[in-house]
Amino acid sequence: MQINTNELKEQNSSTNNRKLSGGSVIARTLKNYGVPYVAGIPGHGCWMMTDALMEEGCEIPFIQVMHEQSAVHLADGFYRASGKPMAAITSLGPGAANTVIGLGTAYSDSTAALLLTGAPATHMQGHGVMQELDRHQSNDFSGVTGGVTKRHWKVNRVEQLPFVMHRAFNSMLNGRPGPVHVEVPMDIQTEQVDVEFHDLQKRMPINKLRADQSSIEKAVKLLVNAERPVIVAGGGAITAEATNELRQLAEQVGAAVVTTWNGKSSFPEDHRLFAGSVGQTGTTSGNALAANADVVISIGCRFTDWSASSYRKGASFSFPPAKLIHIDIDPQEIGKNYPTEVGIVADAKLVLQDMLDTMVSEDLEKIQEKRSAYFQQISELKDDWEKKIAPRRDSDEAPMTSQRPLAELRKLLPRDGIVVVGSGNTQGAVKQTFPVYEPRTFLTSGSYSSMGWAVPAALGAQLAQPDRKVVCIVGDGDFMQSLPEIAVAVMHNIPVVFLVQNNMGYMSIRGGQRKITGRHIGTEFNTKDGAPYTPNFAKVAKHFGLKSWRAETPEEVSGALKEALNTNGPTLVEAMTARDAGGPFVPGWWDFPVPAYIEDERQEEYAEGRALEQHL
Numbered sequence: 001m002q003i004n005t006n007e008l009k010e011q012n013s014s015t016n017n018r019k020l021s022g023g024s025v026i027a028r029t030l031k032n033y034g035v036p037y038v039a040g041i042p043g044h045g046c047w048m049m050t051d052a053l054m055e056e057g058c059e060i061p062f063i064q065v066m067h068e069q070s071a072v073h074l075a076d077g078f079y080r081a082s083g084k085p086m087a088a089i090t091s092l093g094p095g096a097a098n099t100v101i102g103l104g105t106a107y108s109d110s111t112a113a114l115l116l117t118g119a120p121a122t123h124m125q126g127h128g129v130m131q132e133l134d135r136h137q138s139n140d141f142s143g144v145t146g147g148v149t150k151r152h153w154k155v156n157r158v159e160q161l162p163f164v165m166h167r168a169f170n171s172m173l174n175g176r177p178g179p180v181h182v183e184v185p186m187d188i189q190t191e192q193v194d195v196e197f198h199d200l201q202k203r204m205p206i207n208k209l210r211a212d213q214s215s216i217e218k219a220v221k222l223l224v225n226a227e228r229p230v231i232v233a234g235g236g237a238i239t240a241e242a243t244n245e246l247r248q249l250a251e252q253v254g255a256a257v258v259t260t261w262n263g264k265s266s267f268p269e270d271h272r273l274f275a276g277s278v279g280q281t282g283t284t285s286g287n288a289l290a291a292n293a294d295v296v297i298s299i300g301c302r303f304t305d306w307s308a309s310s311y312r313k314g315a316s317f318s319f320p321p322a323k324l325i326h327i328d329i330d331p332q333e334i335g336k337n338y339p340t341e342v343g344i345v346a347d348a349k350l351v352l353q354d355m356l357d358t359m360v361s362e363d364l365e366k367i368q369e370k371r372s373a374y375f376q377q378i379s380e381l382k383d384d385w386e387k388k389i390a391p392r393r394d395s396d397e398a399p400m401t402s403q404r405p406l407a408e409l410r411k412l413l414p415r416d417g418i419v420v421v422g423s424g425n426t427q428g429a430v431k432q433t434f435p436v437y438e439p440r441t442f443l444t445s446g447s448y449s450s451m452g453w454a455v456p457a458a459l460g461a462q463l464a465q466p467d468r469k470v471v472c473i474v475g476d477g478d479f480m481q482s483l484p485e486i487a488v489a490v491m492h493n494i495p496v497v498f499l500v501q502n503n504m505g506y507m508s509i510r511g512g513q514r515k516i517t518g519r520h521i522g523t524e525f526n527t528k529d530g531a532p533y534t535p536n537f538a539k540v541a542k543h544f545g546l547k548s549w550r551a552e553t554p555e556e557v558s559g560a561l562k563e564a565l566n567t568n569g570p571t572l573v574e575a576m577t578a579r580d581a582g583g584p585f586v587p588g589w590w591d592f593p594v595p596a597y598i599e600d601e602r603q604e605e606y607a608e609g610r611a612l613e614q615h616l
Helices: 006-015 024-032 047-052 068-082 100-108 140-146 158-173 186-190 215-223 235-239 243-253 284-291 347-357 361-370 373-392 406-410 425-433 455-464 483-491 507-517 537-544 554-565 601-611
Strands: 038-040 063-064 087-090 113-121 149-153 177-184 229-233 256-259 274-277 295-299 323-328 342-345 418-421 440-445 472-477 498-504 547-550 571-576
Touching: 024 047, 024 158, 024 295, 024 425, 038 068, 038 483, 047 177, 047 186, 047 373, 063 483, 068 087, 068 100, 068 113, 068 440, 068 455, 100 140, 100 177, 113 158, 113 186, 113 472, 140 149, 149 284, 149 571, 158 177, 158 342, 158 361, 215 295, 215 323, 215 342, 215 347, 215 361, 229 243, 229 284, 235 243, 243 256, 243 347, 243 361, 256 284, 274 284, 274 425, 323 347, 323 547, 361 373, 373 425, 406 425, 406 554, 418 425, 418 455, 425 440, 425 472, 425 507, 440 455, 455 472, 455 483, 472 537, 483 537, 498 554, 537 571, 547 554, 554 571
Parallel strands: 038 063, 038 087, 087 113, 113 177, 149 177, 229 256, 229 295, 256 274, 295 323, 323 342, 418 440, 418 472, 472 498, 498 571, 547 571
Antiparallel strands: none
């Protein structure tokens, strides 16, 4: 994050001549540290923090959302699209509690966000004031955020604020990024004090963690001697801005590249070495190559069950016999799920740079000579996958498959356009059938897989990248969990295109229920007599103030998307998709126990898969 230190010093000298309230100290610090927006909902517990955003020298645009959860999601999307942090401010009590899903999403996916919440005045805490949790201890809300943040602070004196703020930024942005929480009582927001602002550049680590040379040499030797090397690119490869080095390494050693949920966009998907994604809803090509690799190099990937097919040997990975080179900024991830041949705790970009510098030309010539058969295998497996997905992606049926609207969008969206994707069938379909080419052009709630994330996250992404096209691709069930946030798009003229795939229910969940139990419950949106139910989202959006279309066919989707992408303002395209036309394919495996009252081959199939799990 770039900070103008000369400007900061000038501001410090001028503000030290007069006292500032705690709210103004917070606002001035956010402005000094380069935070361009603050999102949230004002409440009595944070009035003085939000009021301070209008003070001279403290001015930061405030984005009013419709639900506090969305404030954190919006900041999350902003960071994923830009690599720079944003802040959210909410009141105490329920307003603060509403942020927990947003914090959990950012925490699971290692994205930075700063949450500032109010608290009862220090002299009122413990007396059961309005919206205070006090039965276990006075003002107990910070205990709620402990499991979903990197750190949290309870400010007790206004003089602490400069220190707490720079510590919050330090924790949020360094090492493995993540959300942080600062709780500020109401009296601390209003009291005035003389403070000296802290220069963030002098409070942040400058040097990045570098691996020792012996580990680099060992990793290079393994790759050079490998017959079937595979690179697994996770979200950490993007966070570390290591995508150029990733591509160079793949080309030099002739390795196939597969991606995880959050690793998608770390490698151009039209590159000949791109093999697809891995995991339960990965691709047949990606899973086959990764499972049969003799050497796997993992970059910023923590091997969640979704990306590793619940650790079933041969489904996505095989450790052993494969040898693992595991690169991660967090030492807790090394060896957590799989044994490593080389475990490297360091910045991914520097590790890859050092590996490239360590390779010698003689080895590289030998590598390319022996890779011809492997390159042919990669190409053939990708062709097989293309044959599998083409019928759904290119289908002209109506209602449409989940993949069909994506094919039309890919024809129209610029190469650097950003897609922000909700959970469920839409998430898997985009992962499998929508190619992306540049870093930070695919954003999704990966590990926490929160519904309601995509709409506000898309608003954040568009604020972060105002000169690029942003499309939010979301299912109708997911959309309805944060639908009111389209009003924010209208009020602030944030030109996101919302592509709502309407199949009248939680069809991803229904599919899982049907597979395991042969029946389903609570997943279809139906009237009392069993008829499918849906609002007309296009008409709803129109009344919110968006230009909108409802599309029944691929041709209608194409025309609507073309108009939407050329509109200077927020738009919505509702694409009617079939309940039973099939969502994403499931080439991998997911450990989901079968109920004991099911006594047929499903029990045997589950037992067989579980017996092959390697993580234990």
